[in-house]
Amino acid sequence: MKAILVGAGATLAAFAPLPLFAQSDDASGETLSYQATDDSRSPYLSDWLNQAVNVVGSGHTRFGPQKVDDLYLEYEFFGRKGPLDVYGYIDFPKFFGIGNAADSGIWDDGSPMFLEVEPRLSIDEMTGRKLGFGPFNEFYIASNYIFDWGHNSDNRQNTLFLGLGTDIDTGTKLGLSANIYARYQWENYGAENENSWDGYRFKIKYFYPLADLWGGSLNWIGFANYDFGSDLGDESPIRTNNSLAATNILSLGYTHWQFSAVARYWHNGGQWKDGTQLDFGDGPFRVSSNGWGYYLIAGYKF
Template sequence: MTMPYPLRMPTTCRTSLRPSFGATYALLLTTVLLPLSAHAEPQSGESAAASGETASYEATDEAPRSAYLSDWYNQNVTVIGSKDIRFGPQKIDDIYLEYEFFGRKGPLDLYGYIDMPKFFGIGNAADSGIFDKGSPIFAEIKPRLSLNELSGRDLSLGPISEWYLAANWIYDWGHNSDNRQNTLYSGLGTDIETGTPLDVSFNFYGKYQWENYGADNENSWDGYRAQLEYSYPLASFDNGASLFYAGFTNYDFGSDLGDDNSARTNEAVVATNAFVYSFTHLRFLAVARYFHNGGQWNDGSELNFGDGDFRVRSTGWGYYFGVGWQF
């Protein structure tokens, strides 16, 4: 199963490229309803959109109607091709469809996406997806609630401009429990003021693991994640396009998964670098991602799933290329 972790981008830039069963379905329902609620009321938008436009429902001579459906809830649909993705014991190549959403509304800072793996029936031998008994949906939702806004106080401290209650929920809807992941990271988040166009956020989470493809750490608190996110506008062009860089690094540590299993590890690192060339609606995406023991699989260990021995290749580079439509 691919785990693309698409990038969370500032809500001021539309040139963007990221429980219990009851809570699971509630979160899925939220994902479905948020786009509808985002379109319900006309709002005077103040956030910057792609190519310098102002997102607004109110059409006047000075502020023509926005090219987008919402003044805060940013959406896109992208076809993504991936190569050498290393979140599992075998490298995955896949072409899939993704719906991505993000935005800021009051204290809520939201990012998420829903993938349909192998949607076009194209992938390598280790790949499976929506139409061949693989996972029909892989989703990630990352809400943060601003403590500054909730308290009505300036909580800035040194370079930290804003504090958040932060969560990161990941769900792989496999066809049975051994092919399913259900992970919740929860903790604190921050925005860091750099005094430059560089946008930086840092989140620190504890991890609770429900299903995890049959791994030994299921239904337990198991480790932590330190997550650094960063983005930078690179250029604007006369044709109305812009070029944007965004990246993040996840460091997972403190797990017990590798204590009794030599094929697994207690730590993992993923570092992502993305370049987005974007018009008002059309966008192009290129990503280079470095994995170190991706998915907590021990690089170089030997496994056999019934088709012969193979060596885990969980350390190295993987790549994504995408073409999408923002609306």
Template sequence: MALCACRGVPHALLATALLLPLLAHADQEPLDTPAASGETASYETTEDAPRSAYLSDWYNQNVTVIGSKNIRFGPQQIDDIYLEYEFFGRKGPLDLYGYIDMPKFFGIGNAADSGIFDNGSPIFAEIKPRLSINELSGRDLRLGPISEWYLAANWIYDWGRNSDNRQNTLYTGLGTDIDTGTPLDVSFNFYGKYQWENYGADNENSWDGYRAQLEYSYPLASFDNGASLFYAGFTNYDFGSDLGDGDTTRTNESVVATNAFVYSFTHLRFLAVARYFHNGGQWNDGSELNFGDGDFSVRSTGWGYYLGVGWQF
């Protein structure tokens, strides 16, 4: 779903949600088998282990049509209907999540929206790899509730038609998984940010700030029709930037909190997302701007929404 370091919807947390029907379909395969731990992509089948409904037993994919409303990563709110390809999985030490969006793919959006077919960005992509330090070192590195440590990165790229319409951001740092002793899954990542292109902003080509990211998910229900309902959320806190220094329309910090509900069958899935922005995209809420069509007030604080229907394969 893209438009900043997060046009995509609920990102890595949705990956966990989407795994539920996959795991349910595995006929209760023991967790210590190679396939369950993501160590093989074999298609060998037996009566006890029938072939998976998916193309791979560790690399998960889906294509989703998403409608968005009041998205606040830029100075003007965006409404859009677009196409998203999402992928994720765990194999050995690699924990991978990513998506590629094609903005305004169906030609539907508000006046501030542009995309793949009307001189806007043809793609918006985000890739989030993490490498397990536990597995790379071969050691049990548990520390209190922290069960696993990662080398973590998050690369975001918006392929705009020129440099003033392009974003290229790299976050790097450490990640963790936290054992809550309950069905609640929690992860925490802490990144430093290097900013290449940023739609012509003053912080381009510099190290500029940090991101603290808390991710959480919880299975809500399973149904007799084979469907499952799952909650997934995350909160990004960006701080320590210099972007707001000397520019009253920008800020040095921002917060985005995402709440997603996923209703999922083996292949078909539906999602509903409510996302709260505080100075989204580091735009100062209430500041005045003029892009040549008259003055307007930035509305970067408030709620945005997404609805989607997709196919997992």
């Protein structure tokens, strides 16, 4: 669950050199594609904030101890204005009432909303100085805020990542950006690391235009979140100190419509230790936090 974009987030700055399209990368960042134009008769509502409503079908997602299948509604946005570079989305889990036994959402006492916002502020623009050097084009104060509005504190997440980001010139059509963060953890589904600074995250995002196809633009988008340096695994035998979520997307974009197929790999997804045995009252099961999941997305951009 929790968006393709969980951990995705694209930046217009990273993809600005592309001549025709600027595109975001996440699950919950990675699914938007917008034709760049200076025409005042733009087909979009905003001249800088790209927006979309998506229907997302997900299977075998591994952010928690059990694999989840879900069909949900998502509002997604990204853009660049002055020093602000922002990506975000709001998910409404199980919005259509469809999911597996491990899934719950807006209509059945689960989380009514899951959101992630990734604002970055350009240090170059705020200081009026060109700080980039070598392949590093621009530097940012980077943040990533995640909130899962569970029905009680044991079903709620409230996390802030704060650090430094940059856009990287590859000398090719490949758009590349990276962020490094420290993590402050408020609520975390009742885990032992609540209300503390606990660990770090390295995020890398990339975008590559593949071809014009069927009147649209076919793009390859990817991003990965590597969480490390946590103490959670030292405090609980069923958790880990690190985790990885790596995502690759094929995206076909038109002026208003967007279609994506997503494959994501988790290792210790959600910092749950793969293979451990748990029982939440419905019988014992083994944690499945290593492996692949997928998303299919259809979206309308406005």
